Amino acid sequence: MxxxxxxxxxxxxxxxxxxxxxxxxxxxxxxxxxxxxxxxCIGWNRKGYHIDNCIHWLTGTKKGTxxxxxxxxxxxxxxDTEYAKLDSFYSVICDGKTVTLWNDLERTQKELIEAAPEDEEEIRKFIQYVEYSKQCLFPAEKPMDMWGLKDYITIGQTMMDFPKVTKEFGSISLEEYSHRFKSPIMQKLVCDYLPKSYCAYSFLVSYATMVDGNGKIPMGASxxxxxxxxxxxxxxxxxxxxxxxxxxxxxxxxxxxxxxxxxxxxxxxxxxxxxxxxxxxxxxxxxxxxxxxxxxxxxxxPKAYPSTSGFQVAFAASEKFDRGETIFIDIDPIKVGSRSFDRMYVKAYGYDPIFVKDGKQVIQTCITQLDEDYEYWKSLSKEEYDIMKNKLVAEVERRIEEAFPELKGDLEFLDAWTPLTYERYCNAYHGSYMSFITTPQGxxxxxxxxxxxxxxxxxxxxxxxxxxxxxxxxxxxxxxxxxxxxxxxxxxxx
Ligand SMILES: Cc1cc2nc3c(=O)[nH]c(=O)nc-3n(C[C@H](O)[C@H](O)[C@H](O)COP(=O)(O)OP(=O)(O)OC[C@H]3O[C@@H](n4cnc5c(N)ncnc54)[C@H](O)[C@@H]3O)c2cc1C
Missing domain, CATH: 3.50.50.60 (FAD/NAD(P)-binding domain)
Structure with a gap:
């Protein structure tokens, strides 16, 4: 048996x-x-639309790894898996200017230098280190505690330049890294995607994964x-x-x-x-x-080992809305959980027909929530929780319409969820859907x-x-x- x-x-x-x-x-x-x-790694349906909960990028889509x-x-x-035909990681809008992290590094470099010439040197360095970061491949053959000398030699050979990245960016946070740039748009670009307390190298590796074709989104949803x-x-x-x-x-x-x-x-x-x-x-x-x-x-x-969750809202919007797949915007400050936010993103899901119905596509936003925000949500009564969620949905909707006037009157609310949703559904600690954030202190x-x-x-x-x-x-x-x-x-x- x-x-x-x-x-x-x-x-x-x-x-x-x-x-x-x-x-x-x-x-x-x-x-x-x-x-x-x-x-x-799921999704669910509301009003006939499919809402995706997970894959923004799937590391490991590159054949041969x-x-x-x-x-x-x-x-x-x-x-034979088909992937979403996306050509960028994300875009940021700041003071009326837009820049994008394209999958094509040369194009990104040119665009960033044009938008922020005062940061040319630092931008060139960024691009160089993203290039090095492509070598950081997830070691999936066996657990590291079973590695022998041969495994260490192989990894050393394939990741020759990556130690430069950890040396330069392994002990500073994204917030600290952003201060190396003079222009507000570059500072925002660096801090927008991941929580600011993350080690800076995580951001470079994430972008490199995209650039290397190793972080695509499989069609058909999570x-x-x-x-x-x-x-x-x-x-x-x-x-x-x-x-x-x-x-x-x-x-x-x-x-x-x-x-x-x-x-x-x-x-x-x-x-x-x-x-x-x-x-x-x-x-x-x-x-x-x-x-x-x-x-x-x-x-x-928890300061050295924060955990991350999100306050998220999904709407249906015209399929014609096409400002890039994920785009960060300046917003009137909004308090979500126990902290205030002046940036937010909109992600348009029209790249996959599963998220499109009758000429409308799903668009979503996620505002990062940390341990202290979870405590805030947890302190509310059921009634207060529902009131706060509805209030924030209206506030988020207003901010999206302000940033994208073409969406005025076009947004149909589908769903909103919080760290408590993940706690209830998956027994997730503080609603965290990743493990501890890698910070310079932890x-x-x-x-x-x-x-x-x-x-x-x-x-x-x-x-x-x-x-x-x-x-x-x-x-x-x-x-x-x-x-x-x-x-x-x-x-x-x-
Ligand atoms: C909004 C969002 C975006 C994300 N984006 C990405 C991304 O782009 N790329 C990426 O790599 N990752 C992403 N993630 C993270 C990714 O979803 C998780 O890292 C991954 O799914 C975790 O898998 P897991 O099996 O370890 O844990 P879980 O998915 O938490 O699975 C644990 C399972 O255990 C079950 N369970 C809990 N308690 C019990 C019990 N007592 N008895 C029986 N069953 C129990 C739960 O219901 C759950 O099904 C994202 C997550 C979210 C929520």
């Missing part, structure tokens, strides 16, 4: 762990609290990608149980015998792979004493996937490696199975 792996959570990490468990010859059952797979092979193996991508993985899991013989909230991992003498569901049902396992958010994992499913020291340290220092969190004192629990999920995201999630599922195979002294080539 095959050994049985129980996976907790049917998001990208859970589906990946389940699929790789089957490839490795185990039986696999996934327990998911919601009615559909995908976790954070190790991560692409992982996405293929789990059924998310194939050599939920469809999760459903393709679910299909692969089932085709390989896996079982997935929905509406099944795991309440406890049952322990006996340093061994997890199985899991207990909310209804009291017990399911036995040889291996347990939790992929849910690690905060509820170590506060509900397992005693807190098993929480790794790196996590305890991070939760105790160290990257890298969990080894094993817990001291329990022999057969193998962690996966985006919280195993900051700053999380889809690549970490999918690779962590594979890594958990490789760790199990290693413990059984079997080959880790899967």
């Amino acid at each position: 095959n050994k049985k792996a129980i996976v907790i959570g049917g998001g990208i990490a859970g589906l990946s762990a389940g699929i790789y468990a089957l490839y490795a010859g185990f039986d696999a059952v996934i327990y998911e609290k919601n009615a559909i797979p995908g976790g954070e 190790a991560l692409y092979e992982v996405w293929k193996k789990v059924g998310a991508l194939s050599d 939920l469809q990608m999760s459903l393709r993985m679910e299909r692969r899991f089932r085709e390989l013989g896996g079982k997935i149980v929905y509406n099944a909230s795991v309440e406890e991992i049952v322990l006996e003498k340093g061994y997890a015998t199985g899991i207990r569901l909310a209804g009291g049902e017990f399911a036995e396992a040889d291996y347990v792979i939790p992929t849910l958010d690690v905060y509820p994992l170590f506060h509900k499913l397992l005693p807190e004493k098993y929480m790794p020291a790196e996590l305890k340290q991070a939760y105790a220092a 160290k990257s969190v890298r969990l080894k996937g094993k817990l001291k004192g329990i022999r057969n629990i193998y962690l996966a999920g985006q919280w195993t490696s900051s700053p999380g995201g889809l690549p970490v999630a999918v690779a962590s599922g594979k890594f958990a199975i490789q760790r199990i195979l290693k413990s059984e002294k079997r080959s880790i080539d899967i």
